[in-house]
Amino acid sequence: MSGTVFAAPPETSGRLVRLVETGREPVRFVLDGVERMALAGDTVLTAILANAPALRQAEFGPERRAGFCLMGACQDCWIWQEQGPRLRACSTPVADGMRLLTRTREDWP
């Protein structure tokens, strides 16, 4: 990695509330450079929104986005990974060691 520090969003609390099924194995991933915890079986969307209020910055407006349809139809939850390829957060299971971004990298050539 380039060693770039990614600015973490100011909020530290998540958007969603875990109601049930909280006894699953923990999964560690990195969000905007900070290590975070999720649970095995979480989608990337669940994993991020358990830790942060939004997934990404909208390209065509000032607001941030936190997903919308959760069934792969609206395409509102595509986010970047540090190594490049994007993924659709609602339909991708979170995995140990994922390095995810809520913002676009600024140091790409």
Add this chain to the structure above:
Amino acid sequence: MTEPRVVIVGAGPAGIRAAETLVTAGLRPTVIDEGARAGGQIYRRPPDGFTRPPATLYGSQAGKAVALHTAFDVLVAAGRIVHVPRHSVVALADGVLHAVGDGGGHRIGYDRLILATGATDRLAPVPNWQAPGVYSLGAMQIALKAQGVAMGRRIVLAGSGPLLTLLATQLLKAGAQIAAVLDTAGLRGQIAAFADLAVRPSFALQALAMRARLGRRYHAGVVLEGIEATDSGVTAVRWTDAGGQERRTDCDAVGLGWHLKAETQLADLAGCRFAYDATWAQWLPCADRMGRAGDGVYLAGDGLRLLGADGAEVAGRLAAAACLSDLGLPGPDVAADLKRLDRLERFARGIARAFPWPADQVRALPDDTVLCRCEGITAGAVRETAAYGGAEANRVKSLGRAGMGRCQGRYCQLAAADLIAASGGLAQAGDVGRLRAQAPVRPTPVRAWLEEG
């Protein structure tokens, strides 16, 4: 004779019953599905490692869910079905489907195609619905069912249709906090449709019981005025009650939805004809009662007629039976299913009339309301484009980009049609024409095709 290649797209109730019917007749169909596990959206299964029993996940429908899951799993385990999970069909032409999954792109040839693509939530824009924390009702149900989470600490559900009250009771039961359930359908219209709803008395009674459980949270005949939000998300919903009083409900999440919109992109690419259906207030593909759409293509489930899960099971069996019959193979007797289909359609059309699309609310949207969530195109911009370029949906798309974003108009097409119709003085949204589907129907990395062998 080589066995005909029959491919089914979608492993919800329609796709599963279609596959089962074909297997019974001795065929070995391929089933391509976006989900990791078969079941579709309404009978969606959580990933491995989740432990809630079916009765908790599916309530009174648990028996049907388990029967479908088991039927499918048994056939896959026995090698009677080729199951292609976690793959999206993004294009089709000349008897070949183009599917994309984690491993890249695949071409899958077919002689007969059964499309069981289901539906998405039907959405009407509400001012500020692009704020983080606004979800479709279906999204909130998926979050609860497949992830065990609520999408906020204090939730307002708004819109209309069976899912509104169902989701509210499911979330309450799971321990979520529901601040209000705002139904844009008035009580008078709901009562007027009661005769049609009574053809399925158990469903009608269940709905009334759910409504009673919501108590004073439920409000009928509401007009949604807007969503308030800060940078970090939703803070309140503003609405007008049936008595004309302005109200405001604090919340950090909003679920929106007005019943369902058929997922029809692949039917469009397959060359199916479409007609505007005034009851369901949307364009639907044309097929005969069995689901025959011509040219070796069959349609089943909510992607054809919005009958719900029970109707999808029936339609899946019928489409497979039609396919078998057209192949000259013996199939099941369909008389009872055709009768069921009629009864379920009468009920479903009653539902559509009781919980209608909020055309008046859409036509009254302020100009600065974001209509297209993908690219932030406003209601005002759509009105201007229609006034300048003409009241036709594809022209407004070409000139103003409404419907050209990455969801391909799935969530803005119907509202845009209302605005365009109003601009052109046309009687109904269907008069503005239908947005044509374009491949790929899901965003597809170029890599998927570069790496293909």
